[in-house]
Amino acid sequence: MQSQSQSQGAQPFLSAQGMRGGYGKADILMGCTLTVDKGQIAVIVGPNGAGKSTAMKAVFGMLPLREGRVTLGGEDITALSPQQRVRKGMGFVPQTHNIFPTMTVEENLEMGAFIRDDDVRQTMEQVYHLFPAVAEKRRQAAGELSGGQRQQVAVGRALMTRPQLLMLDEPTAGVSPIVMDELFDRIIEVARTGISILMVEQNARQALEIADIGYVLVQGANRYTDTGQALLADPEVRRTFLGG
Numbered sequence: 157m158q159s160q161s162q163s164q165g166a167q168p169f170l171s172a173q174g175m176r177g178g179y180g181k182a183d184i185l186m187g188c189t190l191t192v193d194k195g196q197i198a199v200i201v202g203p204n205g206a207g208k209s210t211a212m213k214a215v216f217g218m219l220p221l222r223e224g225r226v227t228l229g230g231e232d233i234t235a236l237s238p239q240q241r242v243r244k245g246m247g248f249v250p251q252t253h254n255i256f257p258t259m260t261v262e263e264n265l266e267m268g269a270f271i272r273d274d275d276v277r278q279t280m281e282q283v284y285h286l287f288p289a290v291a292e293k294r295r296q297a298a299g300e301l302s303g304g305q306r307q308q309v310a311v312g313r314a315l316m317t318r319p320q321l322l323m324l325d326e327p328t329a330g331v332s333p334i335v336m337d338e339l340f341d342r343i344i345e346v347a348r349t350g351i352s353i354l355m356v357e358q359n360a361r362q363a364l365e366i367a368d369i370g371y372v373l374v375q376g377a378n379r380y381t382d383t384g385q386a387l388l389a390d391p392e393v394r395r396t397f398l399g400g
């Protein structure tokens with residue numbers, strides 16, 4: 157239903173159109189376009205160095221764009237800072253340094269709620285409900301947790317601002333297949349509450365399984381865009397990007 161409304165011309169919830177930009181003078185993004193509808197899971201895959209993390213930074217406002225435009229809920233946010241985008245409903249879990257390791261789990265979640273001045277306890281309980289293993293370790297330093305649990309803390313921290321769009325850069329990096337499946341299940345659960353997900357994944361096959369829309373990014377540009385299922389079924393995509 158979501159993608160229907162998109163094809164009927166209604167604007168997607170997140171729309172990042174024709175992004176061009178990079179570091180210094182060199183462009184990394186070469187006209188990259190990403191859209192996500194309400195409650196949809198969008199997955200970006202592609203080779204190392206393709207610009208996936210750069211695209212996420214651009215959507216979040218950490219990278220100035222030379223061309224292109226980002227809208228959220230129909231509002232042009234291209235000129236806004238990351239902090240302003242958080243206030244508009246974006247949450248971002250970067251690929252690295254996404255927790256404060258010496259602070260407790262609970263302090264990490266409190267830090268996540270930095271823009272809020274209302275009572276955050278209910279949201280915190282929701283995060284603990286979503287990630288029970290993390291709840292048990294709420295008084296422990298986050299850096300002492302397992303890799304999978306640290307990723308859960310990072311996702312939980314981003315949920316503390318009650319985002320409408322949750323952006324995740326390789327949330328399953330370095331975790332076991334079981335922990336990966338579990339994390340994907342939790343991400344599906346989050347999407348079912350109406351939150352849109354924009355996620356970069358190295359575990360391309362598994363991530364495309366749960367993707368409403370998938371993007372194969374190569375050299376900063378969209379190479380393939382389709383439903384996750386269609387990309388998984390495409391012989392060319394399989395051969396070139398999914399290892400056969």
Ligand SMILES: Nc1ncnc2c1ncn2[C@@H]1O[C@H](COP(=O)(O)OP(=O)(O)O)[C@@H](O)[C@H]1O
Nearest residue numbers: 179180184202203204205206207208209210211
């Ligand atoms: N902070 C940076 N400064 C300069 N170049 C960078 C920086 N971050 C990434 N790059 C370069 O941008 C390109 C894309 O990187 P990245 O977006 O991290 O790719 P991916 O996430 O797809 O692996 C690479 O060539 C990388 O070396």
Ligand SMILES: [Mg+2]
Nearest residue numbers: 208209210251
């Ligand atoms: Mg990356």
